[in-house]
Amino acid sequence: MVGYYYNQNENDEIPDDDKIYHVAKVGRSVTNNCPSHYGGSSELKIVLTAQQKADAEQDYYNNLTDYNSVKVLYDSYVDGGDTEAEKLDIQTSQPEDMWELRAQLLGDSPHLSFEVLKEAADKTDVFTESALFDILAANPDELKKDTLISYLENKEEPLPEYMIDLLKQLAEGTTYKTALQQQMAGYKHTYTRAAHDIIRSNLNDTVTDFVELRNWLDNLGGITSDRQIISSYISEENFTDAFTLANMLPQLYNLQGNELTEHNYYIDMLNLHQTLYQEGRNTFQLDSIEKANIIFIANNSTGVAGAQAKSILEAVYDEYFVDCPEADGSAGYKSSSTINPNALGKAYGLNISVKPNPAKQWAAFDFTLPGDETEATITITNATGSTVAILEITGQQGQKLWDTRDIKHGVYIYTIKTPGFSQSGKIVISK
Helix, strand or coil: CEEEEEECCCHHHCCCHHHCCCEEEEEECCCCCCCCCCCCCCCCCCCCCHHHHHHHHHHHHHHHHHHHHHHHHHHHHHHHHCHHHHHHHHHCCCHHHHHHHHHHHHHCCCCCCHHHHHHHHHCCCCCCHHHHHHHHHCCHHHHCCHHHHHHHHHCCCCCCHHHHHHHHHHCCCCCHHHHHHHHHHHHHHHHHHHHHHHHHHHHHCCCCCHHHHHHHHHHHCCHHHHHHHHHHHHHCCCHHHHHHHHHHHHHHCCCCCHHHHHHHHHHHHHHHHHHHHHCCCCHHHCCHHHHHHHHHHHHHCCCHHHHHHHHHHHHHHCCCCCCCCCCCCCCCCCCHHHCCHHHHHHHCCCEEEEECCCECCEEEEEEECCCCCCEEEEEEECCCCCEEEEEEEECCEEEEEEECCCCCCEEEEEEEEECCEEEEEEEEECC
16 A cells, blocks of 8 residues: 655646555645755755854764764663673573573563564574564564564474464554664764765865865765765876775775676776776777677676776767666566555454463454444454454554453454454464
């Protein structure tokens, strides 16, 4: 389900009902009061005044300091402040250590890292499924990442499907770890924007100060900034420092596999630029071997080097490249038959979860109904499709208890139904 928000006052923005399917149109008539960050009517122009540059520098250093302060606190919480020690405790644990190790990991939750949770998930000789579930459920921030859920589903001894489904629901929660991450993201956004303002001002000034430019690119950090620094050296015809930094990139960023292959293409393009400069030629004067090399890079590189090679071939030699992904047959088209009714119901606000799962004497269904609905039913069926129970629920949101004391051991399907929508899940009754 796609929710499409549009300006209802502009005719060319209103979707054509005959050309959309499963799209919820939401017309809006709202004035954008967000001021321009720079340019337009803003006092902040692309080239900063001396005072504006000083203010941007102060913003950068203030927010960088605040970011580092929060990060120290954040790092002290992650895995109890020592990820390697936490991993070692799990790796060397024995079955009799289960309760003690479980308590340790729950005590360090919700700040456990993916690496530690992965180690715990692999320690099937120590952790029971229920103990591992407790640990995973206490760390919803990591569950938000598809990497962890995918690992739990596909590892050698995967978690039961009902546990995976419940963990996905728990992943919607937030914790203090989330708050710290959001706080760091806010500070980083502000100091990064300040650095970009100064860099943009420098590049658009009548004279580029390359020393200042490289200093602020270095403040930003990252391989993209380092490649921009390399480009600045080349702009000054300083290939020695350009190659010195370029050759350090694999070690600085631990480039391996495809990343290392892309880096080698990048070095090939730098060598081409150096050769052209030394021989007083330009890209309009490539020999047949040089042209063949950049055609090879254009066809094989998906990174910076490939973009550079394609740009030369398109701008100079009128050779164009189609970058659209190819779809096999009808694989690239969406079919109405693939709409997941659970996802569709959830898109409109229908939601249901159950705990505990597995259940013994009782199970509690937490529900939210879509729109203005206040009545629904929960139907529970067994493996053969026979109805075991029907629970009537009322209210926009709430909880419904199910007495399972007389229910036989096994797997059951529960389905919540409202007019137009439904959502299903599994519950295990364990005796």
